[in-house]
Amino acid sequence: MNQSILAHENAVFKGTGGLSANNRSLGFQPAFRNNENGCIYASRFPDGRLAPIHMIDGLPDELVTARSATGRVTSVKASVQAGFTLGGDFYDREQAASYSQARLAIEAACH
Numbered sequence: 317m318n319q320s321i322l323a324h325e326n327a328v329f330k331g332t333g334g335l336s337a338n339n340r341s342l343g344f345q346p347a348f349r350n351n352e353n354g355c356i357y358a359s360r361f362p363d364g365r366l367a368p369i370h371m372i373d374g375l376p377d378e379l380v381t382a383r384s385a386t387g388r389v390t391s392v393k394a395s396v397q398a399g400f401t402l403g404g405d406f407y408d409r410e411q412a413a414s415y416s417q418a419r420l421a422i423e424a425a426c427h
Contacts, residue, residue, distance in 0.1 A: 317348075318391045321412060322370050325398060333416020334409035336369045336400075342419055344400040345411055346370045346385070350379060352395040357408050362388075370398045 326335060333339040336346045346359035346369055359367040360374025367374060373389045375396070382391035399408040407415060 317372060317394065317397045319372070322398060329409050329413060333391055334413035339400065339416045340368070344407070347401045347406060348375060348401055349397045349399055350393065350395050351397055356401060357368050358401065363387050406423040425426050
């Protein structure tokens with residue numbers, strides 16, 4: 317996982333609930349899951365503050381595989397997956413997109 321992969325995923329999920337900007341109103345928070353052990357990490361800035369988008373810079377050292385000369389995280393383990401948390405559960409981008417689409421359809425039907 318690196319910035320290039322995140323950018324590709326953002327392009328794939330453009331216009332869907334698979335992006336932070338499109339699902340934030342439903343309560344989703346950007347997060348990462350390490351598929352080796354199931355641990356979930358909120359997306360954070362390097363200083364530890366919660367980030368509104370996916371930021372690999374805030375992931376713990378045990379997931380980092382490469383850093384730039386200035387110390388910025390440039391790559392993390394391949395087992396790390398971008399997604400979201402909602403109500404304590406992890407949703408991958410596809411699941412978040414499906415959930416968002418269903419919620420919006422329900423809301424539209426009720427108005």
